[in-house]
Amino acid sequence: MFNERLKEIRKLRKMTQKEVAAAINYAERAYQALEAGRCKPSFDTLIALADCFNVSLDYLVGRTKSNENRITIKDYYELADELIATDTLSEQGTSSPPKYIVISRFDDVGNSVMLSAIEKKKGKYSFGGYVPFFEASSKQLQVNFDELFEFFEYVQKNNINIIFDGQFFQDNG
Numbered sequence: 089m090f091n092e093r094l095k096e097i098r099k100l101r102k103m104t105q106k107e108v109a110a111a112i113n114y115a116e117r118a119y120q121a122l123e124a125g126r127c128k129p130s131f132d133t134l135i136a137l138a139d140c141f142n143v144s145l146d147y148l149v150g151r152t153k154s155n156e157n158r159i160t161i162k163d164y165y166e167l168a169d170e171l172i173a174t175d176t177l178s179e180q181g182t183s184s185p186p187k188y189i190v191i192s193r194f195d196d197v198g199n200s201v202m203l204s205a206i207e208k209k210k211g212k213y214s215f216g217g218y219v220p221f222f223e224a225s226s227k228q229l230q231v232n233f234d235e236l237f238e239f240f241e242y243v244q245k246n247n248i249n250i251i252f253d254g255q256f257f258q259d260n261g
Contacts, residue, residue: 090125090150091122091124093149093150094122101141105119105123108137112133134148134149161238164239167189167203168189168242168243168246171187186207186249187205187247188204188205188249188250189203189206189249190205190253191250191251191252191253192253
């Protein structure tokens with residue numbers, strides 16, 4: 089399974105065996121043996137491969153189907169763009185219903201925070217997905233403060249309200 093996944097990822101990334109071997113400081117023949125299933129990688133090699141392909145170790149070894157690894161600012165923009173894409177004018181020419189990016193705790197102590205996309209349609213709230221925002225125990229979030237502030241400005245320019253979960257549920261409950 090690992091060797092099949094390795095080959096699949098390499099081809100998706102449009103890399104040659106030689107390029108991957110060089111990226112992980114491996115001899116090309118040794119890398120070819122990994123991909124052919126003739127040998128097993130060390131832990132350090134697994135980490136180097138995951139970093140090279142920007143995938144999680146779980147995905148690399150076949151434990152998950154999702155190849156998503158790191159959350160980047162692009163993931164936040166995609167969440168907002170899904171809300172923006174729903175902009176339509178009603179028959180009376182009024183603007184679209186209220187839209188929110190809600191910042192909420194995913195656990196009781198705030199070690200995990202997420203951004204959720206919520207839209208109000210015909211008096212009901214529609215959940216449009218979420219993206220992790222902060223994980224105290226994770227290094228998967230690759231967003232810096234400058235990118236974050238630019239994202240929040242983008243959201244506000246597109247008439248999406250940024251609100252914290254407590255305030256959202258008090259105001260809209």
